[in-house]
Amino acid sequence: MAAYLYRLGRLAFRRRWWVTLLWVAVLAAVGFGAVKAPAAPDTGNSMPGIESQKAFDLMDQRFPGAKADGANARIVFVAPHGEKVTAADNRAAVEKVVHEVSGGPQVAGAVDPFQARAVSKDAGTAYATVTYKVAADDLTDAAKKTLEDAVQQARDAGLTVEVGGNALATQPAAGGAAEGIGIVIAAAVLLITFGSLAAAGLPLLTAIVGVGVSMASIMALASTFGLSGTTGTLASMLGIAVGIDYAMFVVSRYREERARGHEPEEAAGLAAGTAGSAVVFAGLTVVIALAGLSVVGIPMLTKMGLAAAGAVAIAVVIALTLVPALLAFLPRAVLSRSARRDAKNKDVKNKEPKAKRAKAKEGGEHNGGSRWARFVLRRPLPVLLAAVAGLGAIALPVTGLQLGMPGDEAKSTSTTERRAYDALAEGFGPGFNGPLTIVVDAKGTADAKGAVHRITDRIGATKGVVSVSPARFNAAGDTAVFSATPSTAPTDEKTKDLVRTIRAERPALESATHASFEVTGSTAVNIDVAQKVQDALIPYLAVVVGLAFVLLLVVFRSLLVPIKAAAGFLLSVLAAFGAVVAVFQWGWGADLLGVEQTGPIMSLMPIFLVGIVFGLAMDYEVFLVTRMREAYVHGDRPGQAIVTGFRHSARVVVAAALIMMAVFSGFVGSAESMIKMIGFGLAIAVLFDAFVVRMALVPAVLALLGDRAWWLPRWLDRVLPNIDVEGEALSRRSPAAALPAPDTTPDRESAHV
Known part of the structure; x- marks a missing residue:
């Protein structure tokens, strides 16, 4: 492979105009396709294989047209302290709001709280439900202004009024300013690393081109493959991060080959053949991790993973x-x-004595990376134990991990949605914000209404259920829907236990009534999704780690190095989970990150974190250890190979990790709890993996293993394809081509490892 990529690099160098124009043409073509492509259909967030989804599907089938996907608003009215909303003045103000909103543009209907009995027992709180004919994204400014003006009039009348639902809710984006801040920080890191504006700007430019091509392609194919607007979020985030990293590694190797005295074209070819080989296999590990998201069985995750892999x-x-x-x-x-x-002074330098030139070349031999590697080599066991103990301690909170899907309760108290949530919880009870929807299928039952009423009474008598609503039948009279309000909040563990209890009652009720039922609603959906993710996590890890192990086995031609890589990843990702639980679930340091409400960890967070961090962790593993393998293959002793790998790669790997952290940390400043959680989790995972696992644990383990680290059974060595990531073919073609500059002054301890 190294020889092929060497020729490709030289060809691209010689045909620079053609290659550049080709990429410009590709960007223009996919951009044109994105502009002309029809809008992607709203396919929703289907979750096949869970009971909640089965219930929704049954409702769609038996209640045609009844499932509203339009925007909604829940206007919550709270009377001044000591007063009631049923007082004449307050009631008039509430009814005026409902009347004005009901006549607004795009409104399908508005329900008066006094007619719908939507008033709390103490008459201090009431709510009106407004439904719209269009989705929240399609609401016009006029429709929103009508709602806002009506609400303000009620506030002027002395009522406290907040608006829940999605009509006025802002939809936070996982990009925008945060992504811009990340790019600025990345540019600063690149400038410090390379000390050249051109070298710093080139990775940024190529990364932007890559993201432009990928995002335009996603938009162009959105209608064909049913890609939603959120599909490209992960692709954009990872595309800019790995795009900068991969280009940076090639540029860094080019500069290194130029320092060895190679001509520009030869240096570009060598960079593509050596660093480019590492890029290919690092990219493959990320693609495997992202494409593996399809194992979970959630269509949204599958599409996001495949788009990001592209x-x-x-x-x-x-x-x-x-x-x-x-x-x-x-x-x-x-x-x-x-x-x-x-x-510039090459000709003068070539006339210098050979010994003097060698001394000049060695000027950059001893840097921070090599000094750190020698430090680890002198005391590998203490470094290894400290790294494992530290990550293990940080990972301890993961034993208390609770999964869920934070809603309005996780938003900032500065938002009206959060204040509406709190007002409803105070006035109607904590479970009011997450009622369970029960769908009863009585088709084929002799007494459908009797069966539904019996099921309603049984569920209403279940411990933990505050109330049940009257059942609503479909036109055929064979299906009914009613709500059950829990006594606990939607994210409370007791609510999860209640859902399990109700479902456990199903066999007895089905036997007695000959009718079946399903439990759904936002609360049940979140519980089912969390369980689905938990069940899929082990198979996903097995598939991804297994495929990556095979890939790393081929790259490093070693049994122990891939095992060490996987073990290090598990340590870093568990530590990241522990940090996320400590901050977002237990509240440790939550104020520092602006987390106003602690609670369960987002259901999809484990899959996101495992998939993305695994790919990025293997990136660092490939870039760092391939350089060690390269030095070992070319004759270095195991200890000296570690020093050589760190000398040439540590600085670039550190810069790559800092860039990743900068991109992900930008999302910590988001007002949206879920985006804040994802940003923090990814940033802290990169910190642990790059700076603890790859920079400390990896060299310590390799130092303890010595030659055994690169051992491979002979029969397996014959079976595995020789892809030549180390560029051995290039060194045979030109002995100095791919050979790392020797370290002429190794310390004695590292030389004997």
Whole structure:
């Protein structure tokens, strides 16, 4: 592979205009397709295989047209302290709001709270439900203004009025300003790392091109494959992060080969053949992790994973083609200032004595990476124990992990949705915000109404149920729907137990009534999704880790290195889970991050965290350890190979990790709890994996293993394909081509490892 990518890099360098124009044409073509493509249909968030979804499907079938997907608003009225909303003045103000809203644009209907008995027992709180003919995203400014003006009039009359539902709720985006901040920080890290504006700007430029191509492709194919507006969120986030990282590794290797004295074209080819090989396999691990999300069986996750995998694949291709082409336009500009001076005085330098030139080359041999590697080599066991103990301690809170789907209760108290939630919970009880919907299928039952009433009475008498609503039958009279209000909040563990209890009563009731029922509603959906994710987590880990193990086995030609890589990943991801639970569930340091309400961890968080972090962790593993493997193959002792790998890769891996953390940390500032949680989880996971696992645990384990780290049974060595990630074929073609510059002054301890 190294030889093929070497030729590809040189070809892209020589045909720089053609390669650049080709990518511009691709960007223009997919951009045109995105503009002309029809809008993607709203397919909803179907969750096949769970009871809640079966109930929704039954409702769609038996109550045609009754399932409203339009926007809704729940206007909550709270009387001043000591007063009641039923007082004449307050009642008049409430009825005026309902009247004005009902006549507004796009309104399907507005229910008067006094007619619907939507008044609390103490008459201090009431609510009116407003439904719209269109989805929340399609509401016009006029429709929203009508609602806002009516609400303000009630406030002027002395009532406290808040609005729940999705009509006025802002839809936070996982990009925008946060993504811009991440790019700015990434640019600063690149500038510090490379010391050249051209070298810092090139990875940013190619990453933006890659994200542009991938996002435009997603938009162009949205209607064909039913991709929603959120499908590209993960693709955008990862595309910009890995796009910068992959280009940075190729540029860094190009600069290194230029420092060895190679001509620009040769250096570009060598960079593509060596660093490019690592990019290919690092990208494959990310693609495997993202495509593996399809194992979970949630269509939304599958589409997001495949779209993000496509974005990563595009980033890999750009790193192998467009980056060498742009290097041809900037062969000296991407070098550091001292390297540019050396290149300018090349002829003078070539006339210097050989010993003097060798001494000059060794000027960059001893850096922070090599010094840290030697520190670990001198005391590998204490470093290993400290890393494992530290990550293990941080991971302890994961034993108390509770999954759910935070709703309005997790929003900031500055939002009207959160205040409406609190007012309803105070006036009607904590379970009012998450009623359970019971769908009774009495088709084929002799006495359908009698069966429904018996089921209603039994569920209403269940401990933990405050009240049940009257059953509503369909036109055929064979299906009914009613609500059961729990006594506890939607995210409370007791509510989960209640759902399980009601479902456990089903066999006895079905036997007695010959009618079946399903439990659904937002609360039940969240419970079912959390359980589905928990059940899928182990199979997902098995598939992803298994495939990645095979891939790393081929790359490193070692049994122990892939096992060590997987074990290190599990440590880092468990520690990240522990940190997320400690902050967002237990509330440790929550104020520092602006977390106003603690509660269950988002149901999809484990899958997101495992998938994304696994791919990125293997990125760092491949980039760091392939350089060690390269040095080992070319004759270094195991300890010295570790030093060589760190000397050449540590600085770039650290920069890559800082860029990732910058991109993900930008989302911690979001007002949306779920986005804040994802941003924090990913940023802390990268911190643990890059700086603790890859920088401490990896060299410590390899130092303890010595030559055994690179052991492979002979029969397996014969079976595995030789893909030559280390560029051995390039070194045979030109002995100095891919060989790392030797460290002429290794310390004695590392040399004997």
